[in-house]
Amino acid sequence: MHRHVAGGDAGCSVASTFVVDYQGxxxxxxxxxxxxxxxxASAFEQSLFQSSGIACPISLSRSVASRRAEFLAGRLAARLAAENAGLVLGQVGVGDCRQPLWPGGITGSITHDRQFAVAAIRRGRGGVGIDILPELDSATTDLLWPQVIDARESALLLARLPGPREQSLAVVFSAKxxxxxxxFPGVQRxxxxxxxxxxxxDRAERCLDLRLKTALGGGTFPGQRYRVCWQGLSQGALAYCDICA
Known part of the structure; x- marks a missing residue:
C-alpha cells in the first residue's frame, strides 16, 4: 500500500486543505x-474544479456543496489510480443514469462517502464495481431489508454471515x-x-456469489453467477467485483 500526503503532489494539484491524504x-x-x-468537505470551493482540471457537469452545478465535493474527490481518486497504473485518464463524463463515462480502453468504478472516495481502474473492457459498505442503523436496516433480499436470501445470509443484522445487510447491499x-456498461439498463x-x-474468503434472476440484455442470462468480495480499508470497508469482457 502506497501512502502520500496530498500537499504539493503533482498528481493531485488542488489545495491541500481539501485533499487531506490519499493512498494506493x-x-x-x-x-x-x-x-x-x-x-x-468544509474546505471545498467551486474553483477547485477549474484548478484541478476536472469538469463540473451541468447536472451537478446546482447540487449542494457536499455533493460537489464528493464528486470532485471521486474524480481525483480516479486520476490518481490511473496514474499509478501508468494511464492518462482525461475527463470522466457522467451518463444519463449518473454512471461514469470512462475514456476508450479504460474501465473502472468510483464510490464515496462524506469523508473519503475510492476509485478502481484498469485497461480493457468489461465492467468494474466498487462500493463503500454503508453504516446502517436499525431503522434503516428494517426499511431496506425487503427491498434488497427476499426470504430465501435472508435465511441464507443470517445462517452464513451471523452477527449484527445491520452489518450483514450492508455487505449484501454493497455487493449487489x-x-x-x-x-451497467454492458446491459445499459x-x-x-x-x-x-x-x-x-464464503465468510472465510469474504466473498458472496450472486445470480441473475432474469436476462438483463448485453448477453446476460438467468442463472448467470458472479462473485463479489469485500475487505476492510484503512477506514471503512469496500465491496468489489471485476467482470472481464
Missing part, C-alpha cells in the same frame, strides 16, 4: 489500480450495488436489487 492499494486477485482519497455498477439473488456466502 490493490485488491486480492484483481489487476486493478485503486486509490482511497480523504477529503475535507457493485454488480449493478459492473454490469437500470435493474433492481431483487433481480439479483444471493446464492452463497
Amino acid at each position: 492499494f490493490a485488491l486480492p486477485g484483481l489487476a486493478l489500480s485503486c486509490c482511497q482519497l480523504y477529503f475535507s 450495488e457493485c454488480l449493478y455498477k459492473a454490469l 437500470v435493474f433492481d436489487f431483487l433481480d439479483v439473488e444471493l446464492v452463497e456466502v
Whole structure:
C-alpha cells in the first residue's frame, strides 16, 4: 500500500486543505489500480474544479456543496489510480443514469462517502464495481431489508454471515450495488436489487456469489453467477467485483 500526503503532489494539484491524504492499494486477485482519497468537505470551493482540471457537469452545478465535493474527490481518486497504473485518464463524463463515462480502453468504478472516495481502474473492457459498505442503523436496516433480499436470501445470509443484522445487510447491499455498477456498461439498463439473488456466502474468503434472476440484455442470462468480495480499508470497508469482457 502506497501512502502520500496530498500537499504539493503533482498528481493531485488542488489545495491541500481539501485533499487531506490519499493512498494506493490493490485488491486480492484483481489487476486493478485503486486509490482511497480523504477529503475535507468544509474546505471545498467551486474553483477547485477549474484548478484541478476536472469538469463540473451541468447536472451537478446546482447540487449542494457536499455533493460537489464528493464528486470532485471521486474524480481525483480516479486520476490518481490511473496514474499509478501508468494511464492518462482525461475527463470522466457522467451518463444519463449518473454512471461514469470512462475514456476508450479504460474501465473502472468510483464510490464515496462524506469523508473519503475510492476509485478502481484498469485497461480493457468489461465492467468494474466498487462500493463503500454503508453504516446502517436499525431503522434503516428494517426499511431496506425487503427491498434488497427476499426470504430465501435472508435465511441464507443470517445462517452464513451471523452477527449484527445491520452489518450483514450492508455487505449484501454493497455487493449487489457493485454488480449493478459492473454490469451497467454492458446491459445499459437500470435493474433492481431483487433481480439479483444471493446464492452463497464464503465468510472465510469474504466473498458472496450472486445470480441473475432474469436476462438483463448485453448477453446476460438467468442463472448467470458472479462473485463479489469485500475487505476492510484503512477506514471503512469496500465491496468489489471485476467482470472481464
